[in-house]
Amino acid sequence: MEKIFGKTQGLKKSELKKLSNLYRRRVPKERLLTPELAHTLAALSAEMGRPVALLLDREGRVVRVGVGDAKDLPLPEGARTERRLSGYRLLHTHLAPGGFSRPDLSVLFLNRLDSLAALEVEGGQPGLLHVAFLSPPKAEEEDWRILPPRPFHQYLDFDLWAEVNALEEELARQARVLEIQDGGRERAILVGVDRGEGPEAEAALEELAELTRTAGGVVVRKVLVYRLELDPRYLVGLGKLEELKSLAYHENASTLIFNLDLTPTQAREIEGATGLKVLDRTQLILDIFALHAKTPEAKDQVELAQLKYLLPRLVGKGKELSRLGGGIGTRGPGETKLEVDRRRLQERIVHLTHRLKGYAERREEARRQRRRRGVPLIAVVGYTNAGKTTLLSALARGGEPGEDKLFATLRPLTRRGFLPGVGEVLFTDTVGFIRRMPETLLEAFRATLEEVREADLLLHVLDASEDGALGRYGVVEELLRELSVEAPRVLALNKADRAAPYDLYYLQERLGGVAVSALKGTGLPALREALAEALLRAGVRPQAWAQYT
Structure with a gap:
């Protein structure tokens, strides 16, 4: 029957x-x-x-x-x-x-x-x-x-x-028609949740839109849901998911991207209820890192972060829970496919961790050689897409051009430069920070971020033209405290040419700093002087020939 x-x-x-x-x-x-x-x-x-x-x-x-x-x-x-x-x-x-x-x-x-x-x-x-x-x-x-x-x-x-x-x-x-219009890029609806944060929730949703654009997606609609208590199964509730499904149909969107991290159950239930691809913020950031990883070390770091994110989200069902093998001589409990997948992931995580340890040891040796030479190191830090790489290119010899993308730089890029009264210095670029930085990424990139801890001086680059500049400054400083970074700082208020005069004045009143435009080259002499003074105050000895320049 x-x-x-x-x-x-x-x-x-x-x-x-x-x-x-x-x-x-x-x-x-x-x-x-x-x-x-x-x-x-x-x-x-x-x-x-x-x-x-x-x-x-x-x-x-x-x-x-x-x-x-x-x-x-x-x-x-x-x-x-x-x-x-x-x-x-x-x-x-x-x-x-x-x-x-x-x-x-x-x-x-x-x-x-x-x-x-x-x-x-x-x-x-x-x-x-x-x-x-x-x-x-x-x-x-x-x-x-x-x-x-x-x-x-x-x-x-x-x-x-x-x-x-x-x-x-x-x-x-x-x-x-929409495919031609968008160049074949993936169309996505962004979903933010306001749990009483107000403007902060709106800013976080705007940041999610920037992340989506960097990942190559097209943002067709942004939806901010006010909800004090999250639904343990559907996050924003089944009724709201039906509204999002309708919106996706009318906008020909195939993806929902949430500004919160989803539990494995929530991701599975939301996907089942809507039939759409479902991503959370961490997945999106990991995807961007994978897109920009070019060197073997960066690729290993990103893969490690992805595997650590995936490991607790392995869920078996149906045939995936059936025992492997069978027949005479193979009877017994055996391993489920879920267990095999988990074991393979754990083995790969151990392998990648060992390889990254080797990279860290070689970088430590390079740092020891630099310390023996006595060349000061300036680490360029800041919120992602603040213009760090462009500013480094303007200050140092042989710097690379920056890109208007989030997390465009994943590897520590070190270049020589010169400061008046100090002499030769090294500038090193670092991965950009972002609010609620995924823990798996911080762990994977911790060895790379050792460059920040070992630096003689930090050049904190802040996008002065950004509406939430003050909040982004606080995010970077909080992450630096978590990394136990105590080096002195010099603040560069970058993109000053695009900032409103009152906003620039307000930031200088609150934070100090030097107004610069890395793209146009304005303010760079004053920034070099500020960096030189900070290094001398920190006890860096100028090179003999540099005292006469």
Whole structure:
């Protein structure tokens, strides 16, 4: 007997047998239903006193039979294809007069059904038929289009195939237009959660948009959800997820990016409820690091951070929990695939940790040689995309050009420079900081950040044109305290040419610092003098020849 889904408790064996026989039915692919099927469903629903639901594929084959409402009938695994519609249609009975309920229409929309039909049952006979289709994704329209209810026999000649083809062609046309417009980049909806932070939550959402752009995505909509208590299963609640699903449909977005870290359960449940790719903030940052990792060390650091993030999120299900091996001589508990995956990840983590330790030892040797030469080291630190690399290029010989991207620099880039009254110095660039820096990244890059701890002086670069400059300054200083960095600082208020005069004056009043523009070269002589004075105050001895320059 074929499986019957839904509310089957209390049904007789004969009724279950009749339900199972529905799997043998076949409806022409261009028809909503046949007269025989309509009468069979009506009689069976009246006999049981319960609604009956059928899920049919594009060829008109019955692939699911259920008892209850439309929401009680699950779609097969892997039902979503590359097509805009799922390729399934749902036909169910209503024992009471009336049209579609909100849950019915949610099933149509959330599962991208080809069509949804509800057959009213009156005294064991088929009555009115209600039919609904998805609407093309236009923001000004409803998510669905409901046809006028009619006696079922008036819909027997309705051309379902033509309707579905026309809808898919329109969906594909609109998708092609957006794909050309965006250059094939991934379209994403950003979701921030305001737990009472107010402006800080808005700033964090703007930062998430910048991260998404750096990762190569297109931000089509930003949604800020006010919620003091997070839903342990859906984070922002199932109702809000349905709104996001609708928004994604109209904007042709395939990805939801949350500004909070999701638990493994939340990520799985949100993905299941929306059918969209789901990322959290840490995943997005890790992806950016992977995109910008060029050297072997940077690649190892990023891979280590990714594996440490992934390890607690390994969840087995279905075949993944089956035992490996089998047959004579292999019986016993064995290892699940989940256990094998976890063991392999742990082995890779140990291997990468050992390799990074080797990199750190070689870097420590380079530091010892530098200390023997007596050349002062200035570490350039700051919030990501503050212009650190561009400023280093302007101050040092052989610096690399910067990029208007977050985390464009992952490796410690060291270049020689000259300061009046001091002589030769070394400038070293570092990975940019960001608020709520993922712990896995801090651990992976801790050896690289040793350059900051060993520096004679820190050049803190702050983007003065950024609205939240003061907050970003605090984030960097807090992270430096966590790293136990005590070296003296010189603050460079970069991008002064783009900052509003009042904002620049306010920052100088609050923080001090030297206003510069690394791109245009303004303020650099004053910055060099400030760096030289700070090094001399810190006890750095000037090179003999430099005292006369």
